[in-house]
């Protein structure tokens with residue numbers, strides 16, 4: 156395969172960062188919706204369940220689009236990775252996909268359905284949120300482990316392993332860890348979006364207090380486990396710049412701690428922002444730990460990039476479309492910032 | 505059939521199913537968004553409440569359809585990587601780039617406004633809302649443009665060089681503006697408008713037929729029928745243009761579509777017959793029987809009385825597409841196009857005779873029933889059109905350059921079945937749900953009571969428990 160020019164190598168890195176940003180934005184925005192969905196499984200009151208769905212009615216589609224953008228960047232700029240990683244992750248991605256489909260349909264149809272089917276769609280919504288989170292987390296864990304490629308004399312390497320190679324104790328764990336982290340994000344979202352007097356906010360506060368510790372524990376387990384099984388992670392974390400990585404970790408822990416403090420003080424928005432800061436730091440930390448691998452031990456950023464990356468398309472996207480879109484997204488979230496009561500379940504939200 | 509061939513067959517059926525089920529929804533999104541924009545603009549301009557009520561009513565139908573479009577669309581995006589991994593890698597530099605561009609310039613763009621359009625009533629100003637609707641219409645059109653550019657490039661892959669298993673783009677403009685895209689994108693856009701007009705006509709006609717809100721629904725019915733005359737006629741013309749393009753760039757596909765096996769008759773004279781219907785013989789090198797019209801094929805394709813059209817037998821056997829499906833799906837599409845035009849003409853004729861009044865219109869029961877039934881035709885035509893196109897391209901995935909079997913992912917038989925069964929199940933649930941809720945929204949009819957949405961500030965309404973009856977069901981008003 157061809158070697159990229161210097162400009163192209165630089166562009167590949169820039170696209171890689173854009174990919175990371177989309178994934179992190181997806182986790183920050185849709186993560187809260189998914190987590191609220193998981194939380195809704197444990198909510199007994201039918202109106203409250205419906206209201207959780209109503210609270211995200213205006214924004215969930217836009218939030219989910221960041222995942223599609225990430226997929227688009229992957230296909231557009233790293234087609235070799237897209238074509239092979241999707242073969243490797245065929246099963247977990249199929250399950251994520253079924254979750255996404257069911258969730259979209261449950262959300263769109265909920266307010267039109269008769270009471271019996273409303274209950275059904277609430278369950279579908281909750282379970283689908285759980286499935287997307289778990290299998291999404293599992294796919295990330297599996298990707299960190301890398302996969303086998305063939306080595307053709309000419310042409311692009313393809314995935315050659317079996318369909319179940321993604322299964323491992325580690326990937327199951329990352330699935331569970333994702334559920335814990337997203338549930339935390341979800342309860343924070345519920346606290347921020349419901350009117351102060353609603354009882355569901357008190358439930359959510361109790362949840363925050365408990366899941367908070369689970370979240371810290373799962374971050375630590377993930378880090379220790381990664382260090383134990385991934386040589387590329389060990390090399391960076393215990394190398395000569397170990398203090399940088401240590402700093403990343405400490406700042407992340409401080410952010411998570413702030414989440415708890417702000418929740419106790421009823422500062423809901425601040426709690427969400429601290430949570431996102433923690434997720435951002437951990438995510439960026441992981442991206443840089445992997446560098447220069449896009450998929451560890453499988454595809455480097457440059458080998459996976461399209462030989463066709465060009466300055467023109469990159470500039471148009473980054474300089475033009477993305478900033479404008481982020482602006483409109485922000486406006487949209489702002490329009491729908493008002494708190495809701497559980498009675499929105501009655502309105503055609 | 506050995507395991508590998510069976511796996512490959514299942515994978516292909518799976519992809520065909522996934523794309524056929526997706527294409528049911530986007531056309532209505534694209535066309536209805538534009539019609540919603542028109543009715544909202546008319547409301548703001550004339551101040552007539554009826555346009556507002558219509559807009560809100562059709563918007564509910566729009567949302568149901570949109571949800572299904574998203575659910576099946578995300579499937580498409582993943583299906584390429586999963587089912588056609590090798591093709592995705594090879595064509596990624598062009599095809600992936602175009603689809604990636606679509607997600608950013610169309611989906612992201614659309615997602616930024618759709619929430620405002622649907623849930624922003626009463627929260628943002630009317631001008632801002634109109635702006636949101638406008639952007640939804642523009643962005644869904646952009647989406648169709650990118651997809652058609654990508655798909656048309658698979659039909660006429662210009663501007664690239666295929667080397668070492670990768671398509672290198674040598675000329676971006678030639679690849680983007682490939683010859684097929686220039687006719688196919690407008691044809692798809694018109695199909696979207698035609699479908700949406702038929703949809704609106706069917707819904708309006710149903711209400712008029714039932715004598716519910718006759719005055720409200722008669723106006724859009726009248727306008728939509730008039731516009732449909734123009735759109736349906738233009739679509740037939742554009743279809744013909746696209747057919748000529750196909751003859752030029754994919755002659756084997758055109759030959760299959762027309763069931764045209766031999767360029768010349770055995771006696772050396774040009775075979776100019778256009779088959780109305782027919783069936784291939786067992787050997788697959790000619791028609792066992794057919795009903796045909798002499799000279800029509802030459803007239804349609806070459807615009808001359810005796811112009812030769814390349815027959816299927818001029819291509820090696822391993823480069824011939826299947827015949828039966830493209831042949832019949834093409835006829836279904838063309839017949840649907842003709843029937844829609846006839847219905848539109850019927851409507852305009854009734855209108856010119858002054859039958860479109862609140863008293864007279866509901867008495868034209870047969871016409872109204874035909875209007876309700878017509879909605880099936882554009883859906884049939886859209887699916888049939890895509891089948892003509894995609895199956896006509898076979899055995900190539902990128903015409904003339906890459907064969908379909910070389911583009912597939914390596915998959916086991918079990919997995920292929922897992923995908924097919926899983927998706928068939930989920931997507932059929934999506935379609936059944938969509939259909940059910942569309943019917944339900946129509947049955948419930950438009951909401952004529954809720955006050956017209958105000959501007960700018962969130963109004964959460966009051967909670968008042970009705971004096972008697974169902975006290976446990978509080979009534980809660982919130983402009984939605």
Ligand code: HDD
Pocket residue numbers: 659684688689691692694695696698699739740742743744746747750757837838839840841842882883885886887888889890891892893894896
């Ligand atoms: C309302 C829908 C509709 C209607 C009434 C028609 N078409 Fe169509 N047709 C489509 C919707 C469509 C489509 C689904 O949108 C396709 C598939 C891909 C595309 O670009 O347009 C298509 C494809 C398509 C192709 C395939 C081109 C290829 O292989 O690349 C041809 C030759 C025609 N059309 C021709 C016609 C003719 C001659 C029609 C009328 C007499 C006609 N279409 C009516």
Ligand code: HEM
Pocket residue numbers: 515516517519520521523524525526527588591651652654655887890891894895898900901908
């Ligand atoms: C949306 C409407 C579409 C329909 C109904 C449709 C239908 C089909 C069908 C029936 C096949 C199977 C042909 C065969 O195997 O004999 C097929 C194959 C294919 N189509 Fe489409 N298609 C659609 C759109 C698209 C679009 C927009 C693209 C690309 C942008 C696309 C790309 C492909 C590819 C890659 C194949 C694989 C070839 C194969 O399986 O034979 N399709 N499609």
Ligand code: HEM
Pocket residue numbers: 220223526527529530531533534569570571572573574575576577578579580581584603611614615644645647648651652692
């Ligand atoms: C002729 C073929 C196609 C047209 C005209 C079309 C157009 C559209 C439009 C307008 C939407 C907006 C939502 C809706 O329809 O309700 C949509 C959704 C979607 N389509 Fe298609 N599409 C086509 C084929 C494809 C293909 C081949 C792909 C795969 C790459 C695809 C991927 C998607 C995705 C991912 C969504 C959901 C996006 C969202 O969240 O808004 N579509 N499509």
